[in-house]
Amino acid sequence: MTNIPPSENSYVVDQESATEMARLIDQDAMVSRQMGGLFPPDIDQGRVHDVLDIACGPGGWAMEVAFEHPDKHVVGIDISQAMLEYATAQANMQNLQNIEFFFMDATASLEFPAASFDLINIRFIVGLMWKEIWPELIKECKRILRPGGILRITDTDDALIGANSSEALEKLSILVTRAFYRTGRSFAVDEWANHFGLTPMLSNFLLEAGFTNIREVPHMLDYSAGAPAHFSHTHNLEVAMYLIQPFLRNAGIASQEELEQLYEQMLIDLRQDEFFGIWTFMSTYGEKSA
Numbered sequence: 001m002t003n004i005p006p007s008e009n010s011y012v013v014d015q016e017s018a019t020e021m022a023r024l025i026d027q028d029a030m031v032s033r034q035m036g037g038l039f040p041p042d043i044d045q046g047r048v049h050d051v052l053d054i055a056c057g058p059g060g061w062a063m064e065v066a067f068e069h070p071d072k073h074v075v076g077i078d079i080s081q082a083m084l085e086y087a088t089a090q091a092n093m094q095n096l097q098n099i100e101f102f103f104m105d106a107t108a109s110l111e112f113p114a115a116s117f118d119l120i121n122i123r124f125i126v127g128l129m130w131k132e133i134w135p136e137l138i139k140e141c142k143r144i145l146r147p148g149g150i151l152r153i154t155d156t157d158d159a160l161i162g163a164n165s166s167e168a169l170e171k172l173s174i175l176v177t178r179a180f181y182r183t184g185r186s187f188a189v190d191e192w193a194n195h196f197g198l199t200p201m202l203s204n205f206l207l208e209a210g211f212t213n214i215r216e217v218p219h220m221l222d223y224s225a226g227a228p229a230h231f232s233h234t235h236n237l238e239v240a241m242y243l244i245q246p247f248l249r250n251a252g253i254a255s256q257e258e259l260e261q262l263y264e265q266m267l268i269d270l271r272q273d274e275f276f277g278i279w280t281f282m283s284t285y286g287e288k289s290a
């Protein structure tokens with residue numbers, strides 16, 4: 001992978017930020033553990049040879065697949081030079097011969113020939129997608145999948161927060177969902193809905209694109225005080241809620257002063273012994289008809 005061109009970015013956080021990359025490395029470990037395995041449990045892994053991870057970030061999931069399955073060839077694509085350089089360096093350090101990373105924009109046509117992959121994985125891209133392009137991306141995935149190939153999309157309907165006991169966190173969640181609505185990223189009916197309305201749409205998008213055997217698997221991350229994921233996910237939120245502030249200001253959702261106050265209060269609330277929070281996300285997957 002050489003000469004990565006610069007590109008316009010639709011992602012709600014600076015994709016070249018080292019802090020965002022560190023957040024994604026930690027989040028990948030936490031989320032993959034919560035999902036309980038690299039692949040959907042009910043697929044025939046023996047039929048999977050070529051794997052694509054779209055918006056792979058620092059490459060954690062893709063590298064795990066390449067490491068655990070030397071018989072499979074894995075490709076990761078992303079638009080961040082920093083993430084791609086890190087992922088490539090990690091793959092070289094681990095001497096993984098069966099993985100490649102490329103610069104490629106998930107919001108445009110994918111530069112792969114038809115029928116190139118047996119499984120496509122997409123996780124947490126709501127922050128870079130405008131609502132109109134979801135069906136286009138799913139059609140592109142169908143084109144580059146082989147017959148019988150699997151597309152799995154894992155995503156969330158809020159800012160990594162879910163139901164929780166912090167008023168400040170709840171307010172930040174509302175600001176993020178409103179900013180997503182105003183910038184054309186949300187399927188919610190209006191800007192007052194405290195969700196993106198994305199995950200209920202995905203099975204229909206897959207159906208409309210001609211996928212079959214569509215399944216939905218919800219995931220639930222308890223990050224209440226005392227829960228095993230408490231430290232990792234509260235840290236994740238602290239970083240994410242800090243890095244997203246320029247996006248919220250630019251969307252005209254809140255002033256710097258308001259955001260700082262909410263952020264300070266959130267830090268206090270997350271450290272309370274009585275804090276509770278459960279964040280949910282969902283995997284939707286289906287097969288390209290043979």
Ligand SMILES: C[S@@+](CC[C@H](N)C(=O)[O-])C[C@H]1O[C@@H](n2cnc3c(N)ncnc32)[C@H](O)[C@@H]1O
Nearest residue numbers: 011015055056057078079080105106123124128
């Ligand atoms: C929330 S992260 C998800 C990373 C990874 N899928 C995971 O679950 O750990 C979103 C990723 O999308 C990348 N990204 C942003 N805009 C993109 C675009 N237009 N095309 C491809 N990747 C993009 C970012 O650089 C970032 O790595």
